[in-house]
Structure formats: structure tokens, C-alpha cells
Amino acid sequence: MERRPNPTRYPQNNAFPSYPFSDDAYNPSYSPKPRGRGRGGYSTASSVARGRGRCSSRQQHHPSSNSNNRFPIHISQDFNHLDLNAEDDTAAGAGAGGINFDAYESVPVEVSGDEVPPPVESFAETDFPPALKTNIERCKYVKPTPIQRHAIPIASAGRDLMACAQTGSGKTAAFCFPIISGILKNRRPGFSSVVLDRGGGTVSYPTALILSPTRELSCQIHDEAKKFAHQTGVKAVVAYGGAPIFHQLRNLEKGVDILVATPGRLVDIIERGKVSLTRIEILALDEADRMLDMGFEQQIRKIVEHMNMPPPGVRQTMLFSATFPDDIQKLASDFLSNYIFLSVGRVGSSTELIVQKVEYVEDTEKINHLMDLLHSQNARGANKKPALTLVFVETKRGADNLEHTLTRNGFPAIAIHGDKVQMERERALRSFKKGVTPIMVATDVASRGLDIPHVAHVINYDLPRNIDDYVHRIGRTGRAGKSGFATAFFSYKNNHLAKPLVDLLQEAKQEIPSWLSQYTDEAPRYDGNGGSHRSQRYGSGKYGGRDFRNVTDPEVENYDNHSNGYADSSSYEMANSAPAAASCHDTYANAELYGGSKVEDGPGGYASIVPTGWD
């Protein structure tokens, strides 16, 4: 039976439809119906109390199963308290550009390595060429974020860098600005990035290479790099799988300084002899821990160590992420030379800007809970745009099913996952960004890096298998100093996450439900399935946050005090090797010739560990 909202359940000013159905393409003919038994009604508490299904025994341990304070009510109230109606640039504490710098001022900064260049306080202080400074102003970046303050001088000095900072804190510019500046300063007159080969074809020689794990993220970085390099003469080109290669090759032939790419497509282009890495001076890996994670390290090694790229020490290498497990740090150090480790905030911590809620929800009740939650939230966001909601699920099939169920029940939803062809993926993202479908159901293809304005709420319908993925997922909201809201549906299946989740909530000064704390006592030690290397992160309450090279505690300082003795302590949507690459905004007349990623669900049907766009 269809689940329709019951308008009497909520105050009139919150009555359905709460989403601004701004697009004619979605205009459900809503007719309130009384709910039937079972799926119908706001039965979340009672149905759990019924203890049906395989969860019934667990229910007896679950302290909240008989309580009345379950959502949707209190969730919706919390959600509606968020300042969703604030205009971008006038949000409390926000400077120009809409970023609330105050939110970052108390974040601890850790830096270690030899002869660390001191941070800058402003973009004016940097030695960036005037053309770049003009573009920074044009982008309304009035002052640098903490990661930018610290990373820019390090990167500008040509130093290798492993940098970790919270989601949405401006890492992209932290590596893009020094790259563009370096190219502008070092450009030799008459230097050409494209040369003819013996057969009359062309080979492109980029100066900088930026690798990222997903197609969408590569496109986003490329768009940013183009904005920052506007009218400087620095050329950025993107190459990613799932789109026709000819267009991307044509762009490369016109000259390239910065190549932004996903690994699979890059290997394809190199093997076709269209790109040479022999002149790479700067290599940047965004989402570096993902890029070096289990199974994918080999492909990165192939690119970095076996495709004629200059070695560490000759090239400059920068690794960025919001999470950096110790063993990945160790592995990454192979690619670096005398590097500086920088972390702004504890490694893997989430920002306090995101209000996090964890709710106990049985699998059988998830759909009801989700719909209750969606009904109840007040959906007008910043600039009167819809408050976008991102719902993460575990499998690609699960994403399609949920999209179908939501749509059938009158919710404007669209799914994005790795079994969709690239054109569909981009269409889904566009439709979500514009608010045409303000609910996007996603696998982990959308969990990292994507900077979508006005995402107000991230719902972990299925929790991920490791806490780092959780950090990245919720990081799609609460970006650039703005507030956000994240809700997780937790069930007994997730008990291995209880401890890291409690640690994370504690770290981010969030409310910890008492029932969740109880799970930490009975949870098995995190087995790391999907993250075994991370076990050290959960050993104690004080996880992460440090340079693995430091045997003793590194200096951790309050950001405000950085001038005092600034611490100078001496992957997975797997290789779809579709012939490959075009600008993200190209039309894909031939897309069907190449197909999108067609990766089966991983072991146990976990699409989430197969990051889309590894091509």
C-alpha cells in the first residue's frame, strides 16, 4: 500500500508537501489517505516494540525500544532548528563568500616535519602571481581557511605534503592555488605542453597531475581549477571514464598544464601514447586514503612508479584527505620525500558544524522511518532553495529500490550509483543540485569530495562499513562553515561501528544516545572488514589525529596560538577500462558505445566499497 502523509500528524505550518516541488516534472497529485495497519501510520515505535523479524531478541537489549521519544518528532524539531533559511552570505559569523570562519578558529592544528614554512594569514601575504590573486578575489575567497593558511606556504615552497582536514574546509583550493601559482612562476617562454610524435599524432605533457577517485569529483576539481586559472593562460583538462574519449583527447591536444583524472582513464590515455608523465612536476592525490586503499594501491603505483613520472624528490607530491588511517599513511610515504604532515582537526574527525543524530531503527522499519523523517522536515533551505537531502544506502540495487519506493510514495527522489551510465549519473546530480529532485539516494559514489551547495541533511539509511566512510558521507553537509544535519539509522548489524561512532560523536561534541554507549560494551572489536588496517583507530578513545612517524605525541596547538613555537617537530568502483574521456558538461551522444561502470556488487552485495569512477 502506498504510504501517504497524514497531515494531522504535524503542525499546519509543517504540513505536507514540505518540499518545494519546484519543477513541473515532479508534481505529485497528493491526496492524503489514512494509513493502514502495518506499514501505515506513524508506527515506528510500536512496530519496533512488536519486535518482529530477526531483530526481536536484540530489541530486548535496546533501551529505547519501548520509549516514546523516537523520531520523527524530535528529529524534525532538531532539523527545523537549523538555520536553513539564512542567506548564504549572511549566515551567522559568515564572511564574504558565505564561509563562517569562526567555526574553524578553535580547531587544533598539528604539523610535523623538517623546516616547516610558517602559515599565512591572508591571500595578500602569499607570493601568488597577481592574476591568481585576482581570481581568488573573483571567487569571493576573502581569507584563507585554516588548511589553506598552513598548506599554501608549504606547497608553495615546493615541499611534499600529507594533509588532513575536515570535510568542506577548503582542501581543493589548498592544493589548486599553489599548483597554478607554481606553473605561472616557472613557465618557460615558448614552452609547449604538446608535441608531435613520429606518427604525426600528438603527445601531451602536463606539468601537474591531480588524481581523484570518482568521475564526478574529478569534474568538480577541474571546474574549480578552471575558475582559479581563469585568464592566466594555465590550462586544465579533465579525463575520466564512462564518457567518450575522443573529446578528452581533443582537449588534451590543445595543450594541458594541469591534468585532472581518474586513474583508469589516465592509464588508458597513457597507454594510447597520448599523454606522457615525464614532465610532471607536481602530483596531487585528492581523497588520498581512498586512492591508496586496499586493492587500488597497485593502480596508483603503476601510474606513479611505472609510467615514467619523475621520482619523489624530483617531483612534488601532495596528498589530501579528511581521513588518513595509519597504515595508509605508511603506504603513502613511499610516494613522498621529506614530507610535512599537516592536520587541521583530528585526522578523521567530523566537524562540529554537523548536528549528528543516531537512531535505532530496525531494518524492517527503515523505510517507514525515512518517510516519516522526510515528511516532517521543513524543507525550505538557503536562498529559498529546497533543503536537499542525501540518503546513503549500501548497494546499487538498494539505491534503485529506495528511489522507486520514495517516488511511488510521492517523494521527489533520484538515485545515483555506479551501475548508471555516466550520462544518468550526471543527470541525477544536476537534478539534485537544482532541487528538481531534492532527495538523492546514493551509494558511496557520492560520499567523497562532492561539494553540493545547500545539502541540509545527510541520512545514513544504511550505515557504511567503516567510520571513515561515515565521516565523508556526513561531510556532504555542514560545509564551508555552514551548519548541517546528519541522521544515522543504526541497527544491531552495525554494532561493530558503535565504538568508533561514539568516539566520533564525543570528539565532535555531539549527543551520544545511552543505548549506543551500551552497544560499545558488547560490540566485537572492529574487525575492519572494509577497513582492517584501521583497527588502531579504535583502540582507544583518542584515535587518529597524528603523523604516524611521531613516536611520541606530536605538538598539538590551538590554531589561535600558531605563532607560538609553530610546531617544527623535527578504493572502489573498480577499473572499468572502458575505452575512454570529455568535459563533464559535454553531451554524450556516444556514451552508450562505451557504457558506464558495470561493476557487480561486491562481496555481500556491498556496492559501497566499490567507489564509482575508478576509471
Ligand SMILES: Nc1ncnc2c1ncn2[C@@H]1O[C@H](COP(=O)(O)OP(=O)(O)OP(=O)(O)O)[C@@H](O)[C@H]1O
Ligand atoms: N577561502 C575560502 N573562502 C570562501 N569559500 C571557500 C574558501 N575555501 C574554500 N571555500 C569553499 O568551501 C567549500 C568547500 O571546499 P572544498 O570542496 O575544497 O572542501 P574539502 O575540504 O575539499 O571537502 P571534502 O573533504 O569533502 O572533499 C567550497 O564551496 C569552496 O568553494
